[in-house]
Amino acid sequence: MAKGSSDTPLMQQHRAIKQKYPDAILLFRVGDFYETFGQDAVVASQVLGITLTKRNNGSASENELAGFPHHALDTYLHKLVKAGYRVAICDQLEDPKTVKGIVKRGVTELVTPGVATNDKLLEHNRNNFLAGLHFKDDNQIGLAFLDISTGEFFIAEGDKEYADKLLQSLQPAEVVFQRQYQKRFKETFGHRFYTYALDEWIFDESFARENMLRHFGTHSLKGFGVEEMSHGIIAAGAIFHYLKETEHPNLQHITHVQRINRDEHMWMDRFTIRNLELVGNGNSDQRCLLDVLDNTVSPMGARLLKRWLLMPLSDIGKINQRLDAVEWLIAHTDTRQQVQASVKQCGDVERLVSKVPLKKINPREVLHLAKGLQQIEVLKQSLSQQNNDYLQRLADALNPCPLLSDNIRRTLVDNPPVAAGKGNLIATGVHAELDELRSIATDGKNYLARLQQSEAEQTGISSLKVGFNNVFGYYLEVTNAHKSKVPDSWIRKQTLVNAERYITPELKTYEEKITGAEEKILAIEQGLFDELLRELQDYMAPLQTNGQVLGILDCLCCFAGNALQYQYRKPVLHNGSALMIKDARHPVIERTLAAGEQYVANDIDLDPEGQQIIILTGPNMSGKSALLRQTALVTLMAHMGSFVPATEAHIPLTDKIFTRVGASDNLSGGESTFMVEMNETASIINNLSSRSLVLLDEIGRGTSTYDGISIAWSIAEYLHHCPQAPKTLFATHYHELNELEEKLPRIKNYHITNREVGNKIIFLRKLAPGGSTHSFGIHVAKLAGMPPKLIDRANEILSWLETKHAHDNEEGQSMQQKVKQLQAPKTDAQMQLSIFDAHTEVFTDIRSMLEAVDINRLTPVEALLKLNEIKNKLK
Numbered sequence: 001m002a003k004g005s006s007d008t009p010l011m012q013q014h015r016a017i018k019q020k021y022p023d024a025i026l027l028f029r030v031g032d033f034y035e036t037f038g039q040d041a042v043v044a045s046q047v048l049g050i051t052l053t054k055r056n057n058g059s060a061s062e063n064e065l066a067g068f069p070h071h072a073l074d075t076y077l078h079k080l081v082k083a084g085y086r087v088a089i090c091d092q093l094e095d096p097k098t099v100k101g102i103v104k105r106g107v108t109e110l111v112t113p114g115v116a117t118n119d120k121l122l123e124h125n126r127n128n129f130l131a132g133l134h135f136k137d138d139n140q141i142g143l144a145f146l147d148i149s150t151g152e153f154f155i156a157e158g159d160k161e162y163a164d165k166l167l168q169s170l171q172p173a174e175v176v177f178q179r180q181y182q183k184r185f186k187e188t189f190g191h192r193f194y195t196y197a198l199d200e201w202i203f204d205e206s207f208a209r210e211n212m213l214r215h216f217g218t219h220s221l222k223g224f225g226v227e228e229m230s231h232g233i234i235a236a237g238a239i240f241h242y243l244k245e246t247e248h249p250n251l252q253h254i255t256h257v258q259r260i261n262r263d264e265h266m267w268m269d270r271f272t273i274r275n276l277e278l279v280g281n282g283n284s285d286q287r288c289l290l291d292v293l294d295n296t297v298s299p300m301g302a303r304l305l306k307r308w309l310l311m312p313l314s315d316i317g318k319i320n321q322r323l324d325a326v327e328w329l330i331a332h333t334d335t336r337q338q339v340q341a342s343v344k345q346c347g348d349v350e351r352l353v354s355k356v357p358l359k360k361i362n363p364r365e366v367l368h369l370a371k372g373l374q375q376i377e378v379l380k381q382s383l384s385q386q387n388n389d390y391l392q393r394l395a396d397a398l399n400p401c402p403l404l405s406d407n408i409r410r411t412l413v414d415n416p417p418v419a420a421g422k423g424n425l426i427a428t429g430v431h432a433e434l435d436e437l438r439s440i441a442t443d444g445k446n447y448l449a450r451l452q453q454s455e456a457e458q459t460g461i462s463s464l465k466v467g468f469n470n471v472f473g474y475y476l477e478v479t480n481a482h483k484s485k486v487p488d489s490w491i492r493k494q495t496l497v498n499a500e501r502y503i504t505p506e507l508k509t510y511e512e513k514i515t516g517a518e519e520k521i522l523a524i525e526q527g528l529f530d531e532l533l534r535e536l537q538d539y540m541a542p543l544q545t546n547g548q549v550l551g552i553l554d555c556l557c558c559f560a561g562n563a564l565q566y567q568y569r570k571p572v573l574h575n576g577s578a579l580m581i582k583d584a585r586h587p588v589i590e591r592t593l594a595a596g597e598q599y600v601a602n603d604i605d606l607d608p609e610g611q612q613i614i615i616l617t618g619p620n621m622s623g624k625s626a627l628l629r630q631t632a633l634v635t636l637m638a639h640m641g642s643f644v645p646a647t648e649a650h651i652p653l654t655d656k657i658f659t660r661v662g663a664s665d666n667l668s669g670g671e672s673t674f675m676v677e678m679n680e681t682a683s684i685i686n687n688l689s690s691r692s693l694v695l696l697d698e699i700g701r702g703t704s705t706y707d708g709i710s711i712a713w714s715i716a717e718y719l720h721h722c723p724q725a726p727k728t729l730f731a732t733h734y735h736e737l738n739e740l741e742e743k744l745p746r747i748k749n750y751h752i753t754n755r756e757v758g759n760k761i762i763f764l765r766k767l768a769p770g771g772s773t774h775s776f777g778i779h780v781a782k783l784a785g786m787p788p789k790l791i792d793r794a795n796e797i798l799s800w801l802e803t804k805h806a807h808d809n810e811e812g813q814s815m816q817q818k819v820k821q822l823q824a825p826k827t828d829a830q831m832q833l834s835i836f837d838a839h840t841e842v843f844t845d846i847r848s849m850l851e852a853v854d855i856n857r858l859t860p861v862e863a864l865l866k867l868n869e870i871k872n873k874l875k
């Protein structure tokens with residue numbers, strides 16, 4: 001950008017402001033436009049698709065420029081922030097009409113992904129958290145999460161695993177932390193978050209505490225239960241500082257802070273959240289559990305449901321409270337429908353309330369809040385009479401704020417406009433002067449009509465008309481034919497081709513009254529509206545509580561509706577350790593089956609004292625993964641307080657669900673390495689407890705067969721022998737693991753049944769005791785359209801390998817013995833290649849090509865390409 005004293009005053013002002021926000025795109029208001037200059041203009045033109053021009057602003061060099069009309073701000077702001085930019089909005093702070101010289105300008109808001117308050121930047125069904133993180137060391141991390149658009153504020157503390165789980169569960173839109181921890185943050189939590197680094201001095205306990213106490217107006221933080229959480233408080237302090245830095249001074253809607261306790265929730269780590277497909281991954285084709293369960297009718301409900309899903313409860317009392325309420329709502333259809341109708345009509349109470357201190361709420365939204373309060377009154381009355389404790393308590397917490405509601409409805413007209421500044425929003429009878437001015441304004445207009453008539457009669461000018469223009473206001477117009485009848489007292493103002501225009505002193509007096517009245521009307525209306533907003537601020541806390549209660553009611557009704565619609569049943573949560581689910585189904589797959597297809601339900605029993613570990617084998621595509629996942633999903637749903645897709649479910653209180661899927665299932669995330677698989681498995685082994693549920697899906701398949709079997713075997717052994725004895729489902733293609741059943745008492749083999757008809761498999765999908773003998777991988781290859789020659793050859797090799805395996809066994813080598821000779825398979829690999837004549841160069845090539853292939857990780861298409869390569873070599 002051009003610099004120097006030859007800049008215009010406007011550009012000098014721009015440069016001074018831009019210096020304060022070097023890492024943000026500065027939207028600089030000039031007249032009716034927001035302009036960007038220099039590098040900002042280059043970026044804005046690329047991201048927004050607006051024209052980039054160059055102009056010489058009175059300086060020696062050219063300056064890039066790109067702008068858009070001010071009324072398009074919301075649309076363009078949204079695009080810039082979504083593209084990952086921080087955007088500083090610089091407005092004119094004075095009315096240009098009243099200023100001589102350059103208008104004062106200043107940044108009124110710095111918008112970043114985590115501090116967005118604009119409707120367009122927010123998704124109604126998800127929170128938009130800004131997270132603050134304070135690293136003390138790996139075992140002491142303070143966290144704070146604030147959704148400025150709803151006022152929800154949480155504090156937590158824990159080690160890095162716990163911090164990771166919280167970040168996964170609350171999925172903040174932006175994370176701020178100490179500058180010198182940038183590398184550590186990426187190493188620990190990956191690259192998935194939008195981050196911003198802050199100076200170290202901000203992360204100071206007394207500074208943070210002071211900030212919090214000043215904000216809440218309290219002497220200590222004891223009332224919030226967070227007094228002792230120094231690291232969490234420091235993280236919260238960083239958030240407050242960041243809000244100040246981004247010009248967000250109006251935070252009266254943050255009325256309290258809540259602590260998140262580690263042991264109050266059942267935890268899932270990021271792999272489990274992903275493997276169980278709980279929330280969408282941005283791939284709209286794939287349905288996730290949240291899609292199926294979310295039949296809420298309000299934004300508060302939708303946001304809360306997501307939190308319930310990612311942070312299920314671990315307190316039986318609280319879970320049963322939800323389950324009983326859901327059961328009650330199922331039995332009382334009328335009340336449920338009435339609750340849902342009321343919740344729906346209330347709108348997004350949380351976000352509307354948060355707009356009050358920001359002065360972003362419009363008259364129509366204020367009236368909406370008041371109408372919501374009427375619904376809350378109805379809800380409160382209806383629920384407090386019902387015989388369900390939890391619903392009654394929720395009803396008690398609702399506050400219809402009658403004074404506020406009455407006042408709003410009395411003050412505003414029935415259908416107020418969206419914009420506050422244009423008048424017509426205050427009802428008649430609210431303000432005497434306003435009513436009088438309004439009658440002057442309307443009467444004034446009537447007067448002009450009467451004046452036209454009487455003057456016409458007095459002067460005999462039948463063509464007389466009263467008109468108005470911006471140059472000299474109201475006038476009397478007389479056609480040339482009647483010009484001679486005009487009295488001397490009239491003052492001529494304009495001569496037209498066919499007519500003359502005059503003003504009279506009387507006309508001007510009335511004109512002043514009318515226009516003065518209109519200006520005054522606008523000012524009084526604005527004043528009254530501001531007063532309403534001030535009154536609303538006093539009700540911030542009860543209004544927010546209403547929003548939260550409405551969210552809970554919405555979720556409970558949603559669970560009741562789901563139970564009825566999808567035939568879910570009430571689970572029994574218990575403090576024991578045995579898990580028993582009868583006729584369990586996968587809630588997502590059963591919703592996506594083609595018409596006429598029926599989901600095959602299965603029973604699952606796991607018990608640390610009996611059947612602790614199930615080794616599950618079965619053909620490819622038979623439903624092993626589905627069975628594992630449905631067991632986890634039923635357990636999870638029960639901990640949310642939802643009914644479950646089963647006919648009966650006895651669920652032990654579970655502290656953690658772990659799932660690991662063999663590496664090649666995760667190719668897309670660039671995390672396909674065996675190392676990742678092993679890291680993940682190691683984290684299970686190191687974090688499990690006797691209350692954990694462990695699901696292992698084809699663990700070990702990311703490496704050579706013998707390595708894989710050995711590792712899978714020893715993991716199963718470890719889980720069996722470890723004192724925590726976690727309930728485990730282990731799906732595998734390694735049939736060798738079936739030998740474990742004979743050796744270890746709490747390991748049981750199961751398989752998923754199928755029937756072979758001719759050379760076809762029919763999947764019966766029923767779980768049955770005992771292992772299965774082979775995988776039908778070659779059959780799947782055939783289904784995928786591999787050439788018959790290739791399939792025949794694969795069958796030949798398979799039977800050769802099976803004979804060889806049987807022969808080895810005859811020689812008395814059990815699998816366990818083989819596992820002990822871990823390295824042997826590497827040299828043994830030669831046997832697989834004796835099928836080729838290795839004397840020619842071509843075959844040596846093919847041999848090394850095949851040696852390099854890992855069949856376990858080869859997709860059908862890759863196999864075809866390899867085959868094509870081999871064929872070409874033979875040519």
Ligand SMILES: Nc1ncnc2c1ncn2[C@@H]1O[C@H](COP(=O)(O)OP(=O)(O)OP(=O)(O)O)[C@@H](O)[C@H]1O
Pocket residue numbers: 589598599600601618619620621622623624625626627765
């Ligand atoms: N119980 C069931 N009832 C009906 N359809 C099912 C059932 N279980 C699984 N399916 C269907 O079969 C498909 C394959 O299931 P799944 O992925 O669980 O197989 P798998 O045995 O784990 O296969 P692979 O070993 O190849 O990973 C599912 O996507 C689903 O459409």
